[in-house]
Amino acid sequence: MTAPVAAVDAWMAANRPRLLDELLAFIATPSVSTDPAYAAGMAAAADLLLVRLGRIGLNDVQLLDGGGHQAVYGAWTGAAGAPTLLVYGHYDVQPPVPLELWQTPPFEPTIRDGRIYARGASDDKSPLWIAVSALEAWLAVHGRLPVNVKVLLEGEEEVGSAGLPAIMAAHRDLLAADVLVSADGGRWRAEPPTVNTNSRGLVSLEVHVRTAGRDLHSGRFGGPVGNAPMVLARLLAGLHDQQNRIVVEGFFDGLQRPSKADYDDMAALGFDPAAFFADIGARPGAIEPGVGLLESLWLRPTLEVNGIWGGYTGAGGKTVIPAEAHAKISCRLGPGQDPDRVAASLDAHLAARVPEWAVLVVEQTEPGTSAYAVPEDDPFLRAVERVIEQVHGAKPLHVGIGGTLPISAMAKQALGLETVTLSYAVADENIHAPNEFFRLASFDDGLKAWTRLLAEVGAMPGRG
């Protein structure tokens, strides 16, 4: 360990209680981007970050507007000749429903058994807090950073990062860097050490079916009249075969098969399927034939119903023929799939199968995102690997992430940047589900790792 890093570590140890308290206050801010009812929480979270970036000594601190929830920006660019990192995280979180399944309220962060339980604790508030805290520590101890850093904390990751393309187009110089380092993304497991090298894409649709002008009494009208939830059920049932293989024509166009290196990385992980299923309380068997479990999680496309509703869903019964039924569906995409083409294939498949006596509307609710993979020889990937080895004592295995980081595809396209990931979330932390949590041990490891990343990259040559 170098002396500058040791000094930062010491500062971290002394300031840990305050950093953690501030993190809990940040997590308690209910910043749900998808639901307008949380607009005040979104604004409060952005303000909190804005104040913090200024307080720790970043410059150019400002909100960047892409038409929706604003992104928070700040920079420190005094390391002439050193590389520039664009540090990425997101301050928005998923909706907390179903509330009744939370052991403690989702926006009252609670520490139990060495974990912070709250919505957003893992995705992505603690991981981004760690990155910002490493900047704070370096600046507090040394009055400077060993690298140039720009921080971009967006508020629309959970709704497809809709405003980021506009922000990137309007602020190319402000965001210019050598690489994007994502504090979002997470680790595969707490052990062994791993680094993410690819993520899946995402397409989201809503499907609406109508069969009559109004709900109808099932006795007075039942027989000659269509049933909207039944029509919807048949349409959804026709998207897969009985072995859970997607049967939508054109859906797989462009999909790349995993490489030998991909299979080798997955085999090296020594993954235990029994533990995976036991943890989530599910039985094995739903996987499509011929696909391995990790391939299924990281590289294969999916087609899920995220929500379905129609007719009477209250207490007791109601003998109604519902006139409408609705579903939210989304697909994770594998490498090579084009999001717009996937959406079009689904639209065409459903439209070809809806009976003539029903009305179907399919709408794409968020911009799609392609899958992303960082090149195997990227020098910043090497730097991240060295940092992880320093903190965890072993070279990290390469793993995929089944989730989607819209930022990666966008940063590549708009700014020409590759993405490396240094996030201390772990994939088992009930992300997007009740009782989301973050490990306090990850908080300490993450502070160490981000401190070392700044030092490692500071020793690398800059772009010019």
Add this chain to the structure above:
Amino acid sequence: MTAPVAAVDAWMAANRPRLLDELLAFIATPSVSTDPAYAAGMAAAADLLLVRLGRIGLNDVQLLDGGGHQAVYGAWTGAAGAPTLLVYGHYDVQPPVPLELWQTPPFEPTIRDGRIYARGASDDKSPLWIAVSALEAWLAVHGRLPVNVKVLLEGEEEVGSAGLPAIMAAHRDLLAADVLVSADGGRWRAEPPTVNTNSRGLVSLEVHVRTAGRDLHSGRFGGPVGNAPMVLARLLAGLHDQQNRIVVEGFFDGLQRPSKADYDDMAALGFDPAAFFADIGARPGAIEPGVGLLESLWLRPTLEVNGIWGGYTGAGGKTVIPAEAHAKISCRLGPGQDPDRVAASLDAHLAARVPEWAVLVVEQTEPGTSAYAVPEDDPFLRAVERVIEQVHGAKPLHVGIGGTLPISAMAKQALGLETVTLSYAVADENIHAPNEFFRLASFDDGLKAWTRLLAEVGAMPGRG
């Protein structure tokens, strides 16, 4: 018209404004039996009826307890030698949701265009009010009735009349009569005059699917894990073939084909399918092949999804794999089908098709009801036909009712009574749907008809 009937008609004309005002107050009482949130409204509606039956001069007025919502009872049995009618209606109503589709609030009865708009206006509060008002008028004018009458107004019709078997078993003597006359059931259309001679049965089930111990992030877990709404969709889709024919083994066991008389009655009605579909804003084509429209409405079994729900259904998106999905389904039954056997056939069909990696629970939520038909030669059916001819100027056509009158099967089994129907609801009055209404013209016709029914039956020989 006889002098006694003319005198009652005159009283009706003079008292119509008060009778109508009282009816509106009755309808305004929110008596939703299926939802415990309306318990106070249920109790208030029963009290209101109890007070009214006593005030108009019935005896033995009391609440009858079958374990759930109580039934209201009253009797006048001073017509020695005359037949005894058991007059039936129900004071409970369907839930008013979806509230946003009502033009005026469901429990604020509003008169527009000669119609009363409110939940329960047609099913069954106005029809039962007409029957009770005819008793009030006869007693007010003549101090007596020409027949013996027992009134049974239950509070659980919309939840399968769960308590009626217990009430009938405990009060056989109190309910002893020559025939049950139902103020529930309704007419096919306002014109031509019709009389109901059969009704369909009903079986209701809830279907629950579980695929994991909790909701899961679709990125972190999507691929090897089952999706509960998708499993439910496939199960529901497998209940019919593509032509909407039910394909559940054993479902049709015992179903009787319509008779020549049934087909003749349906042909005589001169039914217009185009108007039927235009009225409900639906396109034709959903009917199973080879079945006529009226047969489909009155005599064929159905299998409907009444409600479906699972996962995230709020604003925006949520990339979750729902661990649970649910559906309420119900079947209208044709003559000869056994409700328990139908429920068992559905249970077996679904259980045989659920994948081994999902958990299925099917529960029957209400007691089933068989279909019912009154014998063609029933003397009280003749009396009802004569009454309708007097009021409407033409002999009524026989029609079926696609809905279910649990009382008919129960009265036959427990009390040995056939059921005839004299209800002034019309099948097009948005029953069980938003903007339910009742025609004020039916209010006047109904008062005339019930007045004449008492006179007609008074001229018939009694059982003793």
